[in-house]
Amino acid sequence: MEKVRLGIVGLGNIGRYHADYLLQGRVRRCELVAVCSRGKAAERYPGLKRFTEPEALFRSGEVDAVLIATPHYQHVTLGIAALAAGLHILVEKPIAAHKADAERLIAAAQQRPRQVFAAMFQLRTEPRYQKLRRLITSGELGEIVRVNWINTDWFRPELYFATGGWRATWKGEGGGVLINQCLHNLDMLQWLCGMPARVRGFCQFGRYHDIEVEDNVTAYLEWSNRATGVFLGSTGEAPGTNRLEIAGTRGKAVLEDNRLRFIRNEADMIEFSRTAGSPFAKPEVWNVEIPFTDATLPHAIIVQNFVNAILDGEPLIAPGPEGIHSVELANAVVFSALLDRTLQLPMDGAAWEAKLQELIANSKVRKQVVEVEPTDFSASFRR
Template structure:
């Protein structure tokens, strides 16, 4: 194959952005040949050149006009459309999260039976130089054993109008969660990508703490690993201006990512070794102050789509295989479930148990959402942050 023919399903904020990128010539050796949305106005307005317009995804998948598809719809449809696309033999790129809950992730992943079909996820933060360099430090052993992780990611501020702009937003039936399912899949993916999956979590979720919504908009979670290391993950959409600070305490010092670059206060002697051999009671090991430059944020969404195209045409390894998307969903599910039952939750999470709990939430919900009709139907089909 010399040229990849791509379709996009869902023309909200992200799908519309992808259309514009194709029209602007961001991607080589490919063409946007089809787009799909149930909203006729969005189909008409889309910046997609002469791409064929479809109102039905199955019809587009069976049209013979595409070799690959980008799915940028609201969350629950990621599973159903992803399965449909994979069963049709289409190379598939699913926006985050790959599914709402672990059981659906397992169903989606099980549909990927043909290894020649490329299946990727939109975890664009994996292209950020800061996190790439941190992963290199961890994987090389330069930091030594990690003892503690703190991530405060509270710069997701959203207004009530944001939540009122679409009926699916911040509801159990429409989105399957709040800040953990919408804003934080990237950070949860990075957490497991960098540090692996914990053994257990105890979380506290504020449901509608700052907004008139029925899902979590404030989370504090404690995560514990099998080797005794631990971490705290704090997030919300209710604080302004908010903070984005990742701090890692390891045997060979402390690394902080806050803004540009990595700040590494490096121990000349590992902490545990110094503790056992130092003859004094209060002295700390000598340290080096190291700045590891990591300017910019990398190619982000464009980088993931380019990588997807190269994986199909050239066999290049994926930056973000979709199968790895189950881990961020499992972390989000585990945190919500822990808060719901008021107990520590062990990993791996029982997907069926969580699915049943989520269904019960939907069935018993009495929340009546105020939707700003002036925002129009377009907001209902947006896959946004």
Template sequence: MDQVRIGIVGLGNMGTGHARHLIQNKVSGAVLTAVCDQSPDRLEWARQELGNQLAVFTNVEDMYASGAIDGVIICTPHYAHPSEAIAAFGHGLHVLTEKPAGVYTKQVRDMNQAAKESGKVFGIMYNQRTQPLYRKVKDLIAEGEIGEIRRTNWIITLWYRAQSYYNSGGWRATWAGEGGGVLINQSPHQLDLWQWVVGMMPIRMRAFCSFGKYRTIEVENEVTAYVEYPSGATGVFITSACETPGTNRLEIIGDRGKIVVEDDRLTLYRSRQSETEFNAAFTGMFGQPEYWKIDIPVGEPRGEHYLITQDWINGILQGTPLLSPGEEGIHGLSLSNAMLMSTWTDDWVDFPLDEDRFYELLQEQIRNSKTARTEEPAGTGPM
């Protein structure tokens, strides 16, 4: 195989963007051959804009079984990602799914198992992993530049959404329609990067979510979470969709310095001596290790979605390891599930997450949701 034939499920905002990248030849070794959507208008748009030679489908199983594609990009509503990926693996297709991996980890674990059994290449659209900024942060930590991590702190409140945004669709910001709010819709990239750059998951969490704060919605739109890591390090994650002006600041403090990311800039504060060594030797009343403030060059921002698609295609054609393996989507989702579960139970949540308990709690929210959708909304309409 020297070219991968791609089908796209869902021609909403994200699916449309991926389709344009493919027909503009931004992804080497890939060709768009089919699309699937339940909307006649979106399919007509595809015929007009993407070419009459494109195969169009209203049923995803028909597209999977058509023989017209080798791999699929899934761009449907959150709940459908795992079931549509599992079906694709069953048809022998490679899969690239949009974030999030799903709404609850129990369904995502089934998806990961299906991917493993299929032997196909499975990726997830965590395009922020392509940013030179965060790749450099990960490298600095892995190389020991700040020593053992002691604290992490991320404030990400750039997701301001007015009431009119939520009013634009009855499924928005509902438990039955989206399965969550700022954690599932706006912050998945940061939740993924948080655990990816530090290289570890916490052992327990206590979180406080506000539901419909300053807005008429069902789901969480302001969150503060505290975590503890196996090493004894701690962390805080704060996010909001009702705060303006917003902030995006990441701090990672280690035994030998700290990293600060803000305004697309990376600053390293490098201590001459580790805090542990200094503390053992220092005999004065006040003092601290000498340190240097270093602005780390990281190159121009990237993060375009097609870079992850290219990485996935390279994995299919060349067997190269993926930057964003689909199986890793469960990590960030575990964090968001734990934040909700801690709030609903008003208690600590341990990792690994009690997936059955979270599923039960989520179903309670779905049953009380104002939308008419079932607990597993289907369909391929716009996101």
């Protein structure tokens, strides 16, 4: 195989975005040949093969791989069907609406190890996060002791939730701000710091919008090394804040306002505390500004890596199975809030699935969908 013939399933905002840069030739050795949508969106692409049913695309023989960009609950059923048809799959976030479903998709992929399963977590390509991760993995930051991420600049007006019947519903999304907007940040949180051992969530449901799911969240996290963290997310706060602060024994890293600062201790704070000769002594610090440039088309970088993995065996930037971690964090925070108690991780995915089915069964939402013209939403990608 000299190039990958790719199909896109789902032509909502993100599906169209992927199609547009692929048709511009921004991914080498990849040809977008087909799209699948049950609406009129496919008419935008008269030069491509168009399908209305995903299974027909999977069986067509026209594609080697598919990018799945449908509403959340369809990711698992479509992913499993595409794998069964012998296709490589790249799944938009989240890989599933809940942990139990994610486990089903991962199990299906493990049965077909020669097929590539990747996830669309493009923040992993951003130099700001790569440099921050290097600070941690190199030991420069020392052992992590505290993490705070204020992630409240995901403002969405009421109209946003009316543009799709599936949006902000238990049945359509499986949650709100955590499973949708903040999922990339939750992926970053675990990619940088690892998965916490305990989670306590405090959620407000429909605090700012006429929706049934969470739109304002505060989560308390604890890691096995006794590090603690707080994560805040909201779609109702304006102007909002995006500030990530990670404190280690060797200093503190702060990512905010397109700047990455490292306040570096000259000595490890624990060792300094044990040996200091003055009751008010503190380690001397260096203030370091770490430069970085923004990634160009980070989504295209993930697709290029996916193509290279298929053709060359290149290691994936975002392997599909790793997508379960952000799903689990999103689920656990909401489940914890509903149970009003701390949850140990790994969480019981089946228990949350049962609770989610109960929420769906008791839902009284009757949404009136509003048609709007497609808009450029790419500014919301970089967080």
